[in-house]
Amino acid sequence: MRFLWRTASLALLRRGVPSEGSRVARPIRGRFWPSGAQLGDVALVCVADGIVGVSFGATSVGGGLAWWVPVALSVLVFAGGSQIAAVGVVLGGGSPVAAVLAGAVLNTRLFPYGLAVADVVAGPWWRRLLGTHLITDESVAFTMRQSAPERRRAAFWTCGVLLFLVWNATVLLGVALGSTVRNTDAFGLDATFPAVMLALALPTLTSRSTRVAAGTGAVIAVALTPVLPAGLPLLAALGGLGARWTGWRGQRSAADPGGPRDSEGAVNQEELSAGGKR
Amino acid sequence: MMPMTAIVALAAVTYAFRLAGPLLRGRVTVPAAAERVFADAATVLLIALAATSALTAGHGFAGWARPAGVLVAGVLVTRRAPFPVVVVAAAGVTALLRLAGVS
Numbered sequence: 001m002r003f004l005w006r007t008a009s010l011a012l013l014r015r016g017v018p019s020e021g022s023r024v025a026r027p028i029r030g031r032f033w034p035s036g037a038q039l040g041d042v043a044l045v046c047v048a049d050g051i052v053g054v055s056f057g058a059t060s061v062g063g064g065l066a067w068w069v070p071v072a073l074s075v076l077v078f079a080g081g082s083q084i085a086a087v088g089v090v091l092g093g094g095s096p097v098a099a100v101l102a103g104a105v106l107n108t109r110l111f112p113y114g115l116a117v118a119d120v121v122a123g124p125w126w127r128r129l130l131g132t133h134l135i136t137d138e139s140v141a142f143t144m145r146q147s148a149p150e151r152r153r154a155a156f157w158t159c160g161v162l163l164f165l166v167w168n169a170t171v172l173l174g175v176a177l178g179s180t181v182r183n184t185d186a187f188g189l190d191a192t193f194p195a196v197m198l199a200l201a202l203p204t205l206t207s208r209s210t211r212v213a214a215g216t217g218a219v220i221a222v223a224l225t226p227v228l229p230a231g232l233p234l235l236a237a238l239g240g241l242g243a244r245w246t247g248w249r250g251q252r253s254a255a256d257p258g259g260p261r262d263s264e265g266a267v268n269q270e271e272l273s274a275g276g277k278r
Numbered sequence: 279m280m281p282m283t284a285i286v287a288l289a290a291v292t293y294a295f296r297l298a299g300p301l302l303r304g305r306v307t308v309p310a311a312a313e314r315v316f317a318d319a320a321t322v323l324l325i326a327l328a329a330t331s332a333l334t335a336g337h338g339f340a341g342w343a344r345p346a347g348v349l350v351a352g353v354l355v356t357r358r359a360p361f362p363v364v365v366v367a368a369a370g371v372t373a374l375l376r377l378a379g380v381s
Binding site: 048072077079081102103113117119128135185189198199209215225233238241 | 279280281282283284285286287288289291292293295296297298299300302303304306307308313315316317318319320321322323324325326327328329330331332333334335336337338343344347348351352355356360361362364365366367368369370371372373374376377
C-alpha cells in the first residue's frame, strides 16, 4: 500500500512527522470529533488539493471542454489523479474510451484501500454507500494513522467530507476562472498537470524494479505519441511493467549471485524499509 | 470530447473498486505480489502521463516552456518541497518563460 505513504508524504507530513506512538497515546477527547492537530493536517491537505482543483477546473475548460465535464467528474468520480488523467487523455486528442481506461487503471488501488478501511464505513446502508464514495488516498492515509476505532472513524469522515467539499468547490472556482481567462497557457497552467503527476509518482519510485518499469513506460509512451492515436501510447506504457521482471532479475544477480531466495528477500526488505520511511 | 456516458462509466468503475473492499472484507486478502503490481501499474501510468503531457502536444513537441516548468517541479519534489509550492512553481516557471518569449 505504498500509495498511502506517498500521499502521507505529499504535504501533510512535510513539517515533521509526529511519531505514530505519540499520536495514538494521546487521550481520546471526543467520540467523533478529531483532535486539533489532526484537523490542522487535514486543512493542509485540503489547501494542496484545492490548488490542484482550481488548476484542474481551469485547464479543463481552457482546453475546450464543456464546464460540466470537470464538475461532473469531480462529483461522481471524486478521484483527482484519474480525473486529471482522463481529461489529459481527452485534451491530448484521445478517445473517451482511452480516457476511461486510463482513469480506471489508476483507480484499481482503491480496492486494497477499501479493504483497509472497511471497518470505518460500516453501519447503516446509507452510511456505507456514502462512506464508500469518500475513500481516497488522503482519507485512507489519515485513517491508517489511527488505531482506536472511534479515532479511525473520526479521521476518515472528517477528511473525506471536508475534502469532498473543498475539491468540488475549488474545481468550480477553476471552471469560473478558466471561462473568464481565455488564455490559460499564458499562466502556465498546462504545466500543472504533469507537475501533479510527478509529485504523485516520484515518491513511489523507491525500488529499482519500479524505476525500471516507469522509465521504460515513459520512453514507450513518448516514442509512440507521434505515431499512435492519442491515449493509446499511455496504455502502451503499461508494457513497461514487463521490464520490471528483467530489472528484478538484474538486481537479483547483482545483489546475490548465490541464492535467488535470499536476494528476493533482500528486494522485499528494501521495498519495505523504503515504504516505512515515508 | 468527453461525453456524459464516459464520465458515468468511469464513475461506475471507480465506485466498484471502492465498494469491492468493504464488501469482500474478511473473505479475501490481496496477495502482496498483486498489490505491488497494482501500485506499479499506477506509478507507470502516472510517470508516462507526466512525460507525455510535459513533452508533447497533439502528435508533436510541446515547446520548451512547459517541460522546463515540469522539470523544476520534479526537482522540487525530490527536494521534498511542499505540494502547493511544486504546483505553483511549475506554472510560474512556464508562465515566465512564455512571458520572455520562449514558447
